[in-house]
Amino acid sequence: MIGVFDSGVGGLTVLEALAAELPAEHFVYLGDTARLPYGTKSAETVVRYALQATEALMRYRLKCLVIACNTASAVSLPAIRARIVNVPVIGVIEPGAEAACAASRTGRIAVIATEGTVRGAAYQQGIRRRRADAQVTAVAAPLFVALAEEGLCEGPIAEAVAHHYLDPLFAVPRPPDTLVLGCTHFPMLMRAIRAAVGTQVTIVDSAQTTARHVRRTLTESALAAAGGRGSLRLLATDAPQRFARVGARFLERPIEAHEVELIDL
Amino acid sequence: MIGVFDSGVGGLTVLEALAAELPAEHFVYLGDTARLPYGTKSAETVVRYALQATEALMRYRLKCLVIACNTASAVSLPAIRARIVNVPVIGVIEPGAEAACAASRTGRIAVIATEGTVRGAAYQQGIRRRRADAQVTAVAAPLFVALAEEGLCEGPIAEAVAHHYLDPLFAVPRPPDTLVLGCTHFPMLMRAIRAAVGTQVTIVDSAQTTARHVRRTLTESALAAAGGRGSLRLLATDAPQRFARVGARFLERPIEAHEVELIDL
Numbered sequence: 001m002i003g004v005f006d007s008g009v010g011g012l013t014v015l016e017a018l019a020a021e022l023p024a025e026h027f028v029y030l031g032d033t034a035r036l037p038y039g040t041k042s043a044e045t046v047v048r049y050a051l052q053a054t055e056a057l058m059r060y061r062l063k064c065l066v067i068a069c070n071t072a073s074a075v076s077l078p079a080i081r082a083r084i085v086n087v088p089v090i091g092v093i094e095p096g097a098e099a100a101c102a103a104s105r106t107g108r109i110a111v112i113a114t115e116g117t118v119r120g121a122a123y124q125q126g127i128r129r130r131r132a133d134a135q136v137t138a139v140a141a142p143l144f145v146a147l148a149e150e151g152l153c154e155g156p157i158a159e160a161v162a163h164h165y166l167d168p169l170f171a172v173p174r175p176p177d178t179l180v181l182g183c184t185h186f187p188m189l190m191r192a193i194r195a196a197v198g199t200q201v202t203i204v205d206s207a208q209t210t211a212r213h214v215r216r217t218l219t220e221s222a223l224a225a226a227g228g229r230g231s232l233r234l235l236a237t238d239a240p241q242r243f244a245r246v247g248a249r250f251l252e253r254p255i256e257a258h259e260v261e262l263i264d265l
Numbered sequence: 266m267i268g269v270f271d272s273g274v275g276g277l278t279v280l281e282a283l284a285a286e287l288p289a290e291h292f293v294y295l296g297d298t299a300r301l302p303y304g305t306k307s308a309e310t311v312v313r314y315a316l317q318a319t320e321a322l323m324r325y326r327l328k329c330l331v332i333a334c335n336t337a338s339a340v341s342l343p344a345i346r347a348r349i350v351n352v353p354v355i356g357v358i359e360p361g362a363e364a365a366c367a368a369s370r371t372g373r374i375a376v377i378a379t380e381g382t383v384r385g386a387a388y389q390q391g392i393r394r395r396r397a398d399a400q401v402t403a404v405a406a407p408l409f410v411a412l413a414e415e416g417l418c419e420g421p422i423a424e425a426v427a428h429h430y431l432d433p434l435f436a437v438p439r440p441p442d443t444l445v446l447g448c449t450h451f452p453m454l455m456r457a458i459r460a461a462v463g464t465q466v467t468i469v470d471s472a473q474t475t476a477r478h479v480r481r482t483l484t485e486s487a488l489a490a491a492g493g494r495g496s497l498r499l500l501a502t503d504a505p506q507r508f509a510r511v512g513a514r515f516l517e518r519p520i521e522a523h524e525v526e527l528i529d530l
Contacts, residue, residue: 157429
């Protein structure tokens with residue numbers, strides 16, 4: 001199985017991209033809904049939680065572990081990789097940074113993410129490691145998370161919030177030509193974000209770039225499923241009914257509450 | 266000391282009201298910032314967390330414990346009272362329900378709160394216990410929490426969100442005459458909320474009603490401080506710097522990060 005870990009339902013956007021890219025694979029998704037959000041927590045706490053989630057997912061004999069949470073990817077990858085040395089561990093930051101560097105002509109790249117991801121500066125470092133000349137502006141956009149969770153992804157409020165965060169970055173003389181959506185919730189607000197930045201900006205959705213990266217990794221290691229129909233198992237640490245209700249919007253298909261298995265970390 | 270417990274910084278609005286009402290008292294405030302928000306968590310989880318917080322606060326030899334978190338008040342008061350039988354435990358729900366019943370002429374009362382508080386129906390029950398004829402409409406308004414945390418308490422976004430939640434309740438033929446702010450974050454958005462509901466609606470701020478209730482309880486039990494100058498000790502379970510930065514807006518005075526003591530529950 002491929003394990004997918006997130007702090008809550010946001011990583012379901014990554015899972016959806018993975019299932020589209022790898023339809024024959026079996027997935028187990030763990031949302032740490034009892035302790036979300038990770039975006040406002042300290043790095044030490046996030047590392048501790050991510051290691052507990054890794055332990056729980058490893059019971060499913062994973063061939064690959066995807067850290068779909070940007071905050072956890074930003075701070076806990078080295079600790080997770082030290083814990084499970086035989087399984088490839090893929091976060092969402094590096095694929096997003098790579099795609100941004102490939103897409104940008106001017107080297108001016110904007111990143112919107114949670115407070116924790118911005119503070120951890122993992123995108124900024126990942127981008128500058130690939131392009132020393134890059135000018136990266138990173139801004140925390142926590143209201144986007146609340147809007148996505150509530151399903152208020154379009155309309156005047158979503159657009160006003162998009163302008164609130166994005167105008168200071170893009171309504172300037174030499175604006176970025178690339179915007180990285182550095183939080184799994186943000187693809188839900190794509191239309192409002194696109195309306196705020198205009199049509200000339202390349203928007204890098206880290207869910208899609210991560211899914212392509214996972215497919216490449218499995219193919220290169222000869223670990224990809226040969227064929228057949230994939231499956232999905234959903235785990236949550238709290239409130240399976242809310243997980244089903246809110247998660248359905250992120251996964252873009254209905255989820256029944258009884259499909260969500262409650263586990264304790 | 267008087268203990269004040271909240272899931273995060275929101276309870277600082279209650280603490281501020283308490284300090285204004287009882288300036289000679291010594292307060293210890295615990296914000297469970299590692300595990301916020303409680304509003305989306307299951308009742309079982311919230312009760313477990315609240316009992317852990319109670320244990321931690323009881324080390325300060327409390328004469329009174331205030332559960333400033335609406336969600337925790339709604340579900341965990343019986344469990345906390347069973348644990349510490351000799352100390353009065355005061356939640357924010359009952360004082361708010363009492364004030365709403367006293368204020369309403371028509372019996373039509375609206376409550377805005379978090380998902381957990383609305384689902385737990387504690388305000389609805391508290392109001393109907395006092396006024397059997399009351400017509401209570403309760404709505405979850407989670408975006409207000411995100412707006413308050415980010416300091417976006419006024420302006421077009423706050424006003425649009427206020428209309429989004431409040432118009433379905435108040436732009437109707439026989440609207441409520443009383444609105445209970447059933448979440449500690451919401452008094453921060455008072456101006457936007459007032460603009461949305463108009464001047465004829467009584468807004469019950471549970472921070473102020475709770476502070477008056479605590480003063481009455483201490484006076485009746487002869488536990489109130491005789492005089493002198495009070496003090497304040499701040500505890501958090503994670504990210505003291507964020508607590509200081511965001512909390513300062515709620516407490517309406519600057520907080521230095523070194524004033525916030527990090528504890529583990």
